Amino acid sequence: NNPALVEMLFLAAMLLKGDVVAQLMHWIYLPLTLGSVMIFARRYFASQVGWLAMALLLAVPSFLLVSTWAYNDLALAFYGCAALDLVLIARANADRRAFVLAGAFAGMAMGGKYTAAFIVLALAVLIARPSRRALGQAVIFLVSAGIVAAPWYVRNWIFMGNPVYPFVWGGPYWDAFRAAWYSRFGTGLSDPLRLLSVPWEATIIGREEGVAYQATIGALLLMLIPLWLATARVVPRTPATRALWWFAGMLYVVWLAGVAQSKLLSQTRLLFPAFPAFAILAAEAFDRLAHLTLPQFSIQRFTALVIGVVLTLNVISYGLALAADNPLAYLTGAETRAAYLARHLGAYDAVARFVNTRLPPDAKLLFLWETRAYYFSRTVQPDALLDTLAHQRFLCRDADSLAAMWRQMGYTHILLNRQGLELMLATQYDPIGADDLRVLQDVTTRHLKLVYGAMPFQIVTRDGAFSLVGAADEPYAVYEIVGRFK
Numbered sequence: 001n002n003p004a005l006v007e008m009l010f011l012a013a014m015l016l017k018g019d020v021v022a023q024l025m026h027w028i029y030l031p032l033t034l035g036s037v038m039i040f041a042r043r044y045f046a047s048q049v050g051w052l053a054m055a056l057l058l059a060v061p062s063f064l065l066v067s068t069w070a071y072n073d074l075a076l077a078f079y080g081c082a083a084l085d086l087v088l089i090a091r092a093n094a095d096r097r098a099f100v101l102a103g104a105f106a107g108m109a110m111g112g113k114y115t116a117a118f119i120v121l122a123l124a125v126l127i128a129r130p131s132r133r134a135l136g137q138a139v140i141f142l143v144s145a146g147i148v149a150a151p152w153y154v155r156n157w158i159f160m161g162n163p164v165y166p167f168v169w170g171g172p173y174w175d176a177f178r179a180a181w182y183s184r185f186g187t188g189l190s191d192p193l194r195l196l197s198v199p200w201e202a203t204i205i206g207r208e209e210g211v212a213y214q215a216t217i218g219a220l221l222l223m224l225i226p227l228w229l230a231t232a233r234v235v236p237r238t239p240a241t242r243a244l245w246w247f248a249g250m251l252y253v254v255w256l257a258g259v260a261q262s263k264l265l266s267q268t269r270l271l272f273p274a275f276p277a278f279a280i281l282a283a284e285a286f287d288r289l290a291h292l293t294l295p296q297f298s299i300q301r302f303t304a305l306v307i308g309v310v311l312t313l314n315v316i317s318y319g320l321a322l323a324a325d326n327p328l329a330y331l332t333g334a335e336t337r338a339a340y341l342a343r344h345l346g347a348y349d350a351v352a353r354f355v356n357t358r359l360p361p362d363a364k365l366l367f368l369w370e371t372r373a374y375y376f377s378r379t380v381q382p383d384a385l386l387d388t389l390a391h392q393r394f395l396c397r398d399a400d401s402l403a404a405m406w407r408q409m410g411y412t413h414i415l416l417n418r419q420g421l422e423l424m425l426a427t428q429y430d431p432i433g434a435d436d437l438r439v440l441q442d443v444t445t446r447h448l449k450l451v452y453g454a455m456p457f458q459i460v461t462r463d464g465a466f467s468l469v470g471a472a473d474e475p476y477a478v479y480e481i482v483g484r485f486k
Contacts, residue, residue, distance in 0.1 A: 003152035005111030006072035022070045029074035030067040036081040044240035052283035062215035072112045073272045079109035080273040103144025110149035122250040177394045184262040215268035228285030248277035347475040365413045369420035399442035414479040422471035452478035
């Protein structure tokens with residue numbers, strides 16, 4: 001029930017051709033974002049600032065990687081950057097049509113993700129001034145944004161009784177346990193010194209599919225943004241730089257507040273809408289370094305050398321990754337779609353093929369620690385919040401009542417992502433207690449029959465932490481729900 005503008009674009013693409021087009025649809029937002037960055041930089045700075053800003057964005061590994069996935073983060077980056085540019089144009093020319101268009105782009109961002117509300121708020125504050133005219137312009141902007149974003153929020157209001165379901169007012173399938181699990185308030189970074197070092201940590205240890213930050217900011221942005229601040233007294237700020245700092249700074253402060261509150265909000269992807277603004281500021285920082293040149297040492301030339309080295313290493317890294325992935329085999333027809341998926345998805349593809357070919361057509365599966373459901377042709381319920389077992393344990397305390405609940409809900413099989421459970425146990429990212437594991441052990445022993453995989457469910461303690469035996473060797477297991485199986 002999240003806003004689904006980009007998801008509906010994916011659906012249209014899939015109806016037009018297939019699932020590959022959905023990924024292409026998201027990738028298209030990358031050149032759109034780069035183009036909006038160039039237009040902004042040329043309008044307020046210079047072409048060389050735009051070229052460098054585009055290169056800096058492409059040098060952010062996660063930014064480029066996510067663009068190839070059917071996500072919505074690049075869409076938000078584009079809509080936010082375009083809306084900011086239009087707001088500045090509208091302010092300079094007092095153009096109502098530009099305010100309407102800026103609001104439309106901001107509304108499309110809100111149609112992609114709830115957190116885009118902060119994009120709208122940042123731009124509205126940028127427009128508003130203590131004058132009747134400016135307040136009227138802010139109202140035009142907000143009304144335009146609200147109209148464009150409305151379909152997704154009205155949909156939620158009609159079907160779930162809450163326009164921002166499941167937040168604030170809750171709704172069906174949402175209780176106090178799930179609200180606490182999803183928000184995880186109190187698990188963030190409470191140490192002020194750690195908060196100051198968040199950009200450094202996100203750059204050094206952040207990576208996709210990791211548990212910390214799940215993306216990386218990139219070394220060049222981390223280096224150049226402080227250099228802009230070093231030139232603040234030498235080169236005066238312009239209205240464009242003030243707007244960029246306000247927009248990017250507000251989004252960063254909001255994201256940092258989330259990092260301080262909950263570890264689930266530390267995902268760097270949530271900051272992607274600010275990356276175009278940061279890239280422009282970083283590129284302009286390099287341009288401003290010419291004012292700090294010393295007779296015996298050129299800071300700008302030295303920085304150019306560092307940038308050149310990093311960009312070269314990035315190109316080499318991307319090239320090696322492309323060669324290792326070898327998409328040309330599939331594109332040229334030398335590799336079938338099935339072989340390509342098996343090569344990339346590994347154990348996930350294998351278990352999906354088993355479910356689709358070996359289980360009866362009316363099978364209904366409950367997933368544990370598996371968030372994905374694509375490629376399964378049976379009725380499945382993925383573990384979207386990774387809370388299925390914990391939530392059901394909250395509702396029923398023992399193995400017998402848990403199995404009875406599964407039968408009552410019509411489930412015939414359980415798919416256990418053993419590797420996913422092991423990751424949660426090893427990192428202690430989710431609170432999985434001894435009682436949860438005891439009940440899971442009990443229910444697999446007495447109510448489930450192993451039909452995929454050969455390794456029994458066995459929990460041991462290693463270095464003071466729980467561990468699932470053989471998770472790396474057998475990442476998945478499928479069980480049939482039976483009577484008291486012995």
